[in-house]
Amino acid sequence: MIGKHFIGGTWCDSRGSGTIPVRSPDDGAVFAELARGGADDIDAAVAAARTAFEGEWGRTPAVERGRILARTARLIEANAEELAGIEARDCGKPMKQARADITAVARYFEFYGGAADKFHGEQIPYLEGYTVMVKRDPRGVTGHIIPWNYPAQMFGRTIGGSLAAGNACVLKPAEEACLSVLRLTELLQEAGLPAGALNVVTGYGEEAGAALANHPGIDFISFTGSPEVGTLVQQASAAHHRGCTLELGGKSPQIVFEDADFAKALPYITNAIVQNAGQTCSAGSRLLVQRAVLDRFVPLLQERFAALRVGASGDDLECGPLISKTQLERVRSYVERAESDGLKLLAEATIADGASPGGYYCAPRLYGPVPADNVLAREEVFGPILSLIPFEDELDAIRLANGGDFGLVAGVWTENGARQMRVANAMRCGQVFVNGYGAGAGIELPFGGVGRSGHGREKGMEALREFTMAKTIVFNHG
Ligand code: NAP
Ligand code: MG
Numbered sequence: 001m002i003g004k005h006f007i008g009g010t011w012c013d014s015r016g017s018g019t020i021p022v023r024s025p026d027d028g029a030v031f032a033e034l035a036r037g038g039a040d041d042i043d044a045a046v047a048a049a050r051t052a053f054e055g056e057w058g059r060t061p062a063v064e065r066g067r068i069l070a071r072t073a074r075l076i077e078a079n080a081e082e083l084a085g086i087e088a089r090d091c092g093k094p095m096k097q098a099r100a101d102i103t104a105v106a107r108y109f110e111f112y113g114g115a116a117d118k119f120h121g122e123q124i125p126y127l128e129g130y131t132v133m134v135k136r137d138p139r140g141v142t143g144h145i146i147p148w149n150y151p152a153q154m155f156g157r158t159i160g161g162s163l164a165a166g167n168a169c170v171l172k173p174a175e176e177a178c179l180s181v182l183r184l185t186e187l188l189q190e191a192g193l194p195a196g197a198l199n200v201v202t203g204y205g206e207e208a209g210a211a212l213a214n215h216p217g218i219d220f221i222s223f224t225g226s227p228e229v230g231t232l233v234q235q236a237s238a239a240h241h242r243g244c245t246l247e248l249g250g251k252s253p254q255i256v257f258e259d260a261d262f263a264k265a266l267p268y269i270t271n272a273i274v275q276n277a278g279q280t281c282s283a284g285s286r287l288l289v290q291r292a293v294l295d296r297f298v299p300l301l302q303e304r305f306a307a308l309r310v311g312a313s314g315d316d317l318e319c320g321p322l323i324s325k326t327q328l329e330r331v332r333s334y335v336e337r338a339e340s341d342g343l344k345l346l347a348e349a350t351i352a353d354g355a356s357p358g359g360y361y362c363a364p365r366l367y368g369p370v371p372a373d374n375v376l377a378r379e380e381v382f383g384p385i386l387s388l389i390p391f392e393d394e395l396d397a398i399r400l401a402n403g404g405d406f407g408l409v410a411g412v413w414t415e416n417g418a419r420q421m422r423v424a425n426a427m428r429c430g431q432v433f434v435n436g437y438g439a440g441a442g443i444e445l446p447f448g449g450v451g452r453s454g455h456g457r458e459k460g461m462e463a464l465r466e467f468t469m470a471k472t473i474v475f476n477h478g
Contacts (some may be wrong), residue, residue, distance in 0.1 A: 001185070002022075002034065002182060003032075003033050003034060005201045006182070007048050008051070009194070010195075014035040014038070014041055015038065015040035015044065016036065018036040020033065020035075020202070020204070021033055022178075024090075024359075025320070025322065025324065025359060026092055026312040026314070026359050028358035031089075032179065035203070036202075037172070037201035038203060039207070042201055046141060046199075046215050046218060047217070048196040048199050050140075052195060053138075053141055057166075057196060060166075065117075066116030068113075068163075068193050069110075069113035069160060069163060069164060069191075070114065071113075071191035072109040072184075072191040073106045076105055076106040076109060079187065080099070081099075083184070084101070087151070087152050089179075090178075090180065092312070092313050092323060094311075094315070094316045094319070095314070097320070104156065105153055107156070107443045108156025108161075111444055111460075115164055116165075119165070119464045119468075120136070122134045129477060130477070131475045133472075133473050133475075134471070134472050134473075135470070138166035139167050139219040140219035141218055142162045142218070142221070142222060143171075143220070143222070144159060144169055144172070145212060145222075145223045145225065145233065146171070146172075146174060146225075149276060149280060149382075150280075150440070151178065154173075154224055155171070155180070158171075159171060159188075162467045164464060165464050169198045170200075172209050173202060175202065175205070176324055185198060205229065213232065213233045213237075214236045214239075216240055220244065220466075220467070221243075221245075222456075222466075222467075224246075224248075227248040227452050243456075245466050246454030246456060248452060249452075250282060250380065250449060250453045251285055251377075252411070253286040253410050254272060254413065254437065255397050255411065255413060255414075256288065256290065257412075258292045259415045260293075260415065266304055268411070268437040269287060269437070270304045270305065270308070271438075274308060274349075275440075277362065278383040278384035279327070282409040282431070282439035284409070285381065285386060286377060287388045288389050298368070301346075302347040302366065303347075305349055305364055305366045305386075306347050308349035308350075309352050310350070310364070311351070311361075322361075322362050322383060327360065327382065327383070328362055330381075331384075332362070337375055343370055344368060346366040346367060348365050351363050363384075365385050366386045366388060367386070367388065368390075370387040370388060370389055371389075374387075377404075394419060394422070394423065397423065398426045404452075406429075406453045407427075407428045407450035407452075408429055409432070409437075410431075415435075420434045430449050430457070431447055443459055444459070444461075445459055446458075446460045446463075
């Protein structure tokens with residue numbers, strides 16, 4: 001299936017010409033080719049989805065939709081090692097990360113398989129002689145555009161929820177990372193998904209992606225990626241008067257108060273910026289530490305950063321390469337800017353001996369103190385670069401944490417229960433972790449942002465609200 005699109009239940013060639021090389025982030029070598037989809041392929045995929053929605057798939061009862069998704073979950077588990085190997089090679093993820101991602105995608109299908117027939121509408125008490133019901137109807141044909149950082153997980157999150165709700169889907173994965181998506185699509189087919197319920201077109205964002213975002217035959221769009229492309233997707237949605245969810249990344253704060261349990265916090269704080277080489281929308285990339293404990297806290301963190309090792313996916317170290325040369329250059333430009341701004345490098349990890357010179361390796365770095373208005377404290381780097389920002393007291397911490405353009409996740413580290421509650425309530429973002437961190441695994445927890453992080457919620461039952469629309473039916477039987 002590599003090199004093909006999946007349209008109307010069959011694997012097919014591109015209607016246009018050209019292919020897209022697939023490079024390994026470990027060494028930069030080309031090892032596969034993808035089909036380069038365009039507007040004609042998207043047209044065919046949208047038409048197939050519409051046919052499915054108005055046909056067999058649209059008539060499939062919720063319980064049966066659930067069973068197909070649950071069977072998919074079991075197939076993913078049965079093929080987990082193969083899928084993890086595909087994801088690791090395609091994205092340069094250490095195997096332990098790839099395995100965790102496959103566990104999560106199985107969980108998405110398990111969760112949405114169970115949820116499909118348990119997401120109910122409501123009945124509203126109205127006037128004498130009336131009965132009112134509010135149904136949750138599927139949107140119809142949903143478009144899905146996902147990024148390269150967690151392709152398997154994103155597939156489970158967006159496709160699992162949408163299929164559970166009864167929609168027919170058209171997916172355009174990121175051209176940098178499609179291979180697990182194609183294999184997962186095969187497993188859905190094997191689980192008995194009717195033709196056209198899911199269609200996958202691989203291709204470049206400016207071609208297949210733009211064609212999908214602008215297609216008049218789509219009823220709703222779920223997008224995850226950069227704020228810039230998110231704007232284009234929302235503009236296209238506006239032109240067609242349809243809804244969209246946008247998940248656009250963040251600059252999430254981790255707030256360490258003087259009474260925090262350092263031993264508990266340190267592994268989470270390190271992992272939150274090193275996981276997936278920092279290419280995580282919910283990366284904890286701003287570390288706010290109360291000034292009174294800087295002297296005690298920072299050396300412990302420096303020690304951890306210095307001990308981290310970066311290597312190829314197969315070496316399964318703490319950190320793998322970045323996804324692409326473009327991303328490596330992008331992260332390097334932030335490092336160069338940090339140097340020219342005179343920011344102090346507090347710690348740097350090591351790239352393992354034997355890492356291929358052709359790979360996209362970037363050592364995790366800790367800078368601080370970083371002024372709150374510096375680029376490194378404000379922009380999403382999408383790499384393993386952590387900015388340390390000191391704060392004075394609780395009000396100062398809240399002001400700094402809420403100060404940027406983004407609002408996705410926050411971490412609050414304190415043993416004081418009242419402060420936990422006050423600060424969590426004050427955070428302007430979609431998820432807050434108190435004495436813990438990690439948005440990825442909790443697939444049942446609603447997730448999404450405010451401001452430049454986007455809008456709408458995915459994951460959990462909340463996603464089913466987005467992937468359906470309320471339809472009110474009023475019976476006058478008086
Ligand atoms: P991106 O360009 O926004 O890509 C996200 C998805 O949108 C990909 O499938 C992409 O396709 C597609 N796309 C690109 N241009 C499009 C267009 N004009 N119309 C419709 N779809 C389009 O993100 P990126 O270039 O991969 O990464 C750039 C930065 O975005 C990162 O450094 C990071 O800051 C942020 N980002 C955030 C997340 C997140 O999880 N929130 C994920 C990835 C990136 P192609 O990739 O195939 O071109
Ligand atoms: Mg890209």
